[in-house]
Amino acid sequence: MASEALFENIPPFPDDVPTAPMPTISFGSLRQRDDQVEKDVLKACKEVGFFLLDLRGDELGTKLVHEIDQLFHMCQETMNLPDDIKEKHQIDITKSLLGFKPLGQAKTEKDEPDRYEMFNMSQDGLMATVELQSLPESLYPRLPMIISFLRHCQDITAILNVALARQLGLPESTFTDLQSPTKESGTVLRLLKSYASPEAEDLRTSLIHHTDFGTITLLANVVGGLQILKPDGSPLDESAWTWARPQPGCLIVNLGDAMTQWTGGILRSNMHRVTHAPGDQRVVDKYTVAYLARPERNASMKRFLNTDERGDNEEDENLNAWEWERKKAMAMARADYVPRAKGPKA
Secondary structure, X not given: OOOHHHHOOOOOOOOOOOEOOOOEEEHHHHXXXXXXXXXXXXXXXXXXXXXXXXXXXXXXXXXXXXHHHHHHHHHHHHHOOOHHHHHHOEOOOOOOOOEEXXXXXXXXXXXXXXXXXXXXXXXXXXXXXXXXXXXXHHHHHHHHHHHHHHHHHHHHHHHHHHHHHHHOOOOOOOOHHHOOOOOOEOOEEEEEEEOOOOOHHHOOEEEEEEOOOOOEEEEEEOOOOEEEEOOOOOOOOHHHEEEOOOOOOEEEEEEOHHHHHHOOOOOOEXXXXXXXXXXXXXXXXXXXXXXXXXXXXOOEOOOOOOOOXXXXXXXXXXXXXXXXXHHHHHHHOOOOOOOOOEOOOO
């Protein structure tokens, strides 16, 4: 998460809204392979699927906080570029999801236009695994900083993957072997802008409830708006949604569907959405920098753990990650699709 300095420039997060029970994990202790801290990570990944990763007090974490501050300024500038530049780099959903997604292109649960924009950059292009996508001119001088941040995110996800494998009794490299940063995947670095909600009609969903396809998501934001569904809650029940409270120096971490698939339903990929910011924060735009890790395209989706929690069709075990993601995307496109959390209590 960003430093204290960026939190000072926004209205405070209110104390009278229900907040998600996300434990705070020390990144420094996790890097030292503290057994109790690893157990705390596993517990969070089973029960909530979300936790705060405190980067402060650690050398790598401190570097990352500094980079996040720079990326936030870049995010604000990029997401407010003139429309003609955004259109030049707009997503072509028939070909890929890289580039700008314009405001209102998707729908919310009430079939209203969404209230967010995003810009996706491919890890494959940034790592020179494939040709880099076309970018706005203002981003090219910042590529060294962007790639540095990307590599630090890769380091963090690798540390988390090893900790989870160890605590599940699996070989340490079980998950990292399927997520090489230099092999093609759907992993992206994402910039988002959710618009301020000054009027009563703006107090609604910005990004519809969903789970993430991938393995691990790292979120950096300052303004509230992310909501997490209670483990036994219905997305149609407004009282079942709890607010994720951003904290200075902390990343919000959540697991994706791939981790649930590989662990036979032991780990939780929880439902979440983005809505209007709480309290006085509603009057400012919400910017987010996100790293969304996915398996290598050719990674097997076969489960490593045999459990009674079978979840999706067993035929998924015969698919590679690319086939599995395409199957999920096609399911989401159906009119009768109902998103749901995956894993324990799902």
